[in-house]
Amino acid sequence: MPDLGLDVLLKGKNLARLLGGLGVAMRISMIAVVISIPLGIILGALMTWKNPVIKAILRVYLEVIRIMPQMVLLFLFYFGTTRAFGIDISGEMASIVVFTLWGTAEMSDLVRGALIAIPVHQYESAEALGFNRMQTYRYIIIPQTVRRLIPLSINLITRMIKTTSLILMIGVVEVLKVGQQIIEANRMVSPNAAFGIYLAIFMLYFFACWPISMLARYLENRWRV
């Protein structure tokens, strides 16, 4: 049986170190998610307003953020802020800011999509029943929007977690970096560690995201309108 370098995983605290590295990525994505979701809801609702100025500004923000690869955004922010303002922010801070900006843009688009997907006659029949504007939102529109939105926002969480793998590139010590360090340290005793470690990281990401995706799909099927 060829040496697959899996034994390295079980040596010392290696597995715990990898999990710790994943923890860093998860922490960053969770912070970004927790900020993006409420911000995204507010911006998404604003986008359905008729005010052309607000609409235009939000549109530009959304398009600019969405067309650039997240990696480019990370670079722009990480290297750009130092250059432009002389502020030296940490890689972790830069990633939180960038992922929040990105997450807010994505979330606002989901919210806008869910709001405009509600047919006009839903508003009209609520009005015909004598609901006022607040009641219409409270009892008719928001419950329907939330059902469409929850599976999509859960999916956004897995996208966020996957995207955090990029922070390696701006020098944050996360799971890939820890993996590289372990491989480096065991270069002599276990030359094939790269296979085992990267396979382990692959599976770690998979088991972090997969249950969340399953939940999203379950809710989507259950609440299908």
Next chain:
Amino acid sequence: MKDILLKVDNIIKRFDNNTVLNGISFDVHKGEVIVVVGPSGCGKSTLLRCINALEPIQGGSITLEGETINPADKNLTALRQKVGMVFQSYDLFPHLSVLRNITIAPEKVQKRNPKEVEKEALALLERVGLRDRANSFPRELSGGQKQRVAIVRALCMNPDLLLFDEVTAALDPEMVREVLDVMLNLAASGRTMIIVTHEMQFAKAIADRVIFLDAGQIVEEGDPISFFEHPQTDRAQKFLNTFEFESVKNHEK
């Protein structure tokens, strides 16, 4: 008596444990128009789908000009070319123009000359009053127009037998007539047809023979006059009464 075109012999159709058709037998002669009536869920549509081999049967046999229709058969497409079917929902191919909807099967399945097929298709469209819509897309047509195109599409395959599955049931009332007129014309020109419908006046006018289906069995069978005027069974009487009631109200106006 003319030749037998289609022979349905004691067929059984089950969905899981639910028997939908339970020993149906009848013959269709060349040039005959059969109308199948019965309450919702009696198995009328399933019967047509079995004849077109869209559903496998669990017992009995269906033969068209002596050849057995069997969904597992390799010659299925050859048999199906002899049977045209028009469905209740507008089933035109939405990505093809009206003309292409009609010509694609004769060209690709029957490998006929495209020019010739096109000429025939246009002539048929002319007959149903839709010559000027040949290059339209299905979304640009009304429901009644779509159904007329669907009938032409089936006709252009030159089938021996035409099946109509409640073709007017999904139409707005004012469009029903234009579709039924096309079918009356077909009957007058000697086409062999099996029609499932809820339009009783139409059934009376077009049928050579009426088959009344209930709970998966043929309850009554006969010429339209005797079926509609003097139904023999309680079940047929009860069924026809539901329509009678409506016409009584109309008279009182």
Next chain:
Amino acid sequence: MRIDVIVRYLPLFKKAALLTLKLGIIGIIFAILIGLICALIQYYKVPIIRHLVAVYIELSRNTPLLIQLFFIYYGLPKIGISTNAEICGIAGLAFLGGSYMAEAFRSGLEAVPDIQVESAYSLGMSPMQTAFYIILPQAISTSMPPFMANVIFLLKETSVFSAISLMDLMFTAKDLIGLYYKTTESLFLLVVFYLIILLPVSLLGSYIERRLRYAGFGS
């Protein structure tokens, strides 16, 4: 920001952009092929293979491209599977993109109503003819919006290629920042070149989506 610096580095970025485009396009073509095959296997419920396809789709969709690339580029050679960085990049993009394309095509296939298939059968068409003339043309046009979104997504994902030392746009920018501190000019060129690649695709995507929404053939 100095114009002369920009002019000096322009050729480097041009070369990098061409590499990004080349790998991106080849990877996407393979992703389309994989996606189409997987979608058809799932649509026609091919026994056994469809379960393998399901496992592949879950693995591919729930892991980041960067990790997939690390495994392919650094991990696989340890068990004797080694190629060059370009092929790894293409393989990674195809592995990731295949599942996304499969989902797009599958949703398109499932959106074709059963009655369409039955009408084709009742006109005497064989299953092959039905697939070719009736199912696929309709499925492909309904899957165009998610398809275009995937193309844009995959082109953006190529930005992680620099991690396996491919000299793409990110690599070039990082190099110039690290070695010569030409931060502003590098970032500017990085953004401009990504815009040149992504903007036309994005505009095409929204054009197609608008056309399908307003002039769609839905009956």
